[in-house]
Amino acid sequence: GAxxxxxxxxxxxxxxxxxKIECRSLDFQATTMFWYRQFPKQSLMxxxxxxxxxxxxxxQGVEKDKFLINHASLTLSTLTVTSAHPEDSSFxxxxxxxxxxxxxxxxxxxxxxx
Amino acid sequence: RKEVEQDxxxxxxxxxxxxxxxxxxxxxxxxxxxWYRQDCRKExxxxxxxxxxxxxxxxxxxxxxxxxxxxxxxxxxxKLSDSATxxxxxxxxxxxxxxxxxxxxxxxxx
Numbered sequence: 001g002a003x004x005x006x007x008x009x010x011x012x013x014x015x016x017x018x019x020k021i022e023c024r025s026l027d028f029q030a031t032t033m034f035w036y037r038q039f040p041k042q043s044l045m046x047x048x049x050x051x052x053x054x055x056x057x058x059x060q061g062v063e064k065d066k067f068l069i070n071h072a073s074l075t076l077s078t079l080t081v082t083s084a085h086p087e088d089s090s091f092x093x094x095x096x097x098x099x100x101x102x103x104x105x106x107x108x109x110x111x112x113x114x
Numbered sequence: 115r116k117e118v119e120q121d122x123x124x125x126x127x128x129x130x131x132x133x134x135x136x137x138x139x140x141x142x143x144x145x146x147x148x149w150y151r152q153d154c155r156k157e158x159x160x161x162x163x164x165x166x167x168x169x170x171x172x173x174x175x176x177x178x179x180x181x182x183x184x185x186x187x188x189x190x191x192x193k194l195s196d197s198a199t200x201x202x203x204x205x206x207x208x209x210x211x212x213x214x215x216x217x218x219x220x221x222x223x224x
């Protein structure tokens with residue numbers, strides 16, 4: 001089946017630094033990708049919809065200047081957490097739909113901000 | 115009130131047991147319904163879609179009740195490998211607007 005890959009799977013950074021997470025669709029093109037955040041024992045929360053070649057659409061309450069999304073190609077979307085703080089520590093997951101409309105998730109990236 | 119609500123569990127059942135989860139949703143305009151499985155610290159994976167007529171896939175049966183706005187998942191003959199968190203997912207307006215329940219945690223014990 002289709003594969004969505006995320007990198008890095010784990011990242012630890014100091015407060016105030018920026019972290020970039022990549023999401024790639026490996027065997028299909030994805031004009032739309034989605035970024036979620038999941039805190040422990042809570043549901044996935046959609047942060048933004050990433051659109052190839054145009055600006056991302058952010059969910060209410062998600063700061064677009066803090067969570068920068070770039071979808072420069074049909075197989076790659078990146079999420080940059082700028083000036084990270086400990087409260088940004090979370091599990092970040094991306095997803096994309098294949099040509100059949102089925103949704104596949106990346107493996108997730110666990111961010112820890114010290 | 116959350117858009118999608120699930121009993122967080124945990125459900126601890128012996129191997130071979132039958133277990134059922136319910137999920138309620140608040141938006142009557144919801145269009146599509148899914149059950150996803152998420153293993154600890156892993157990404158969610160689609161378990162099955164839920165159709166109005168109900169559907170079955172091996173030991174798993176999913177049902178949709180639009181009038182009462184809930185979906186259910188029944189697992190028969192539970193296996194150890196069924197231990198996971200089961201996420202209820204609802205979409206509305208378009209299939210890009212997905213809302214996730216917090217998940218129901220299942221532990222199947224020998």
